[in-house]
Amino acid sequence: MRFLVGIVISGGRVYDPLNGQFGVERDVYIEGDIIVDRCGDPQRVIDAQNKSVLPAGIDLCSHVAAFGLNLTRYIDEFPLADEISALYNRAGYLHINEPHMTVSTADYVQRELSFLSNVETSASLVLDLRDFWREIKRGFDQQAGEILGALLESTGACGLGVNQSSVEYDQMWYRQRNVKSDAFFRFFGAFAKGRGCRIMMEIAAGDFPFDAIEDPAGFHLNCRGADWDDALSDRRLIDLMARGLSLGISSDDIWGPMEVSIGACNFGEDLNFGVGLVNPLTISSASGSFEIKAMNALDFLLQASPEAICFSPGSPHRDVLAGYSKILAWLLRSSLRPVSRSGDFPPREYSISDVAMITSSNPAKVLGLKNEGHLSKGALARVAIYDFDEKTPDAALEGKLGLCRYLIRGEHVLVDDFEVEGS
DSSP: OOOOSEEEEEEEEEEEGGGTEEEEEEEEEEETTEEESOOSSOSEEEEOTTOEEEEOEEETTOOSSOTTHHHHHHHHOOOOHHHHHHHHHHTTEEEEEEEEEOTTTHHHHHHHHHTOOSSEEEEEEEEOGGGGHHHHHHOOOHHHHHHHHHHHHHHTOSEEEESOSSBOOSSGGGGGGOBOHHHHHHHHHHHHHHHTSOEEEOOOGGGOOGGGOSOGGGEEEOOOOGGGOSHHHHHHHHHHHHTTOEEEEEHHHHHOSEEEEESOOOBTTBEEEOOSSSSOEEEEEOOSOHHHHHHHHHHHHHHSOGGGEEEEOSSOOHHHHHHHHHHHHHHHOGGGSOGGGGGGSOSOOOOHHHHHIIIIIHHHHHHTOTTSSSOOTTSBOEEEEESOOTTOOHHHHHHHHTOEEEEEETTEEEEETTEETTO
């Protein structure tokens, strides 16, 4: 690893949507761990002519440390810890978030994350709402904020996640503990507003309480899975996104050889793990047609606003990363979309700035990372440089999207002319 006092990224086209820079040709200066106006005596000048300079990627929903994941490494050749960072770095990612940490699995998850080098890591704490029915019914107050804050601190979590939208008991003598969805969203919306981040939800389409969310801006739906693929659900979801809800779409949910979900499935067909929640974590072989899932995801991405989308690999599996690049290429160029369905899609195309938004700027907002996801003065220097621009031929675009030429983390050049550090 090389330690550089100062780095200049020279002449690149900068895509920094949070600062209104949509392909501006300018230099980017780095000293220490931050971006500065200018550095006096740079130790390295990187020629970025005809290249795209973006904030490094942030994966909100990377399943790399969930309880029981080691078993999938044997089942499906899931990469080991020392491979995961290199795969993410090669794709231009420097921050990955594990979405399935519970109070009971926090030590395990944090230990797994500590094995990952050359990426920053975080985890979302998933709560069992039955443990908080009193607080939710009473409404958010200082005491509730202190309890939740203490849980985040003790587990090292960056924020909260929920896989329920209400609290319900079947037993008659527990009915007084039930909490309706509107009370749930008021409670957690107030918590999110106070902390400057969003509550990450993973709730199936059939259970999603569309009408109960008074202020969607405090919430992020972490996974739009295959069960959302109907026109009515999509329309209602897009309406909520227009009012502030953010949404995650993961390449792993489309191309992944394994599926991870919350909830009991048919035993004997799936592998189920108890993770301290009401429902088990289920790992199973992927079902359905990959092509159909990809077409449905593309159609939705073209209908929704990129300002509300977080798109990510979702796992470092090689097949998933290849599919991730394919979806991005389809978004950028209508000419690359499958001919058989090309007439079915909205005609719009994403810009490179939109790609920066959905892979970095928006995920940073969800996690409350104020110094990441942009290239402002004083921001953490997390920069990915790709060997493509608006003029890149169609035939070359997909391969260049999933392979950054340079990846910079402060003073460290982790990918140097396509070579991953340490490989």
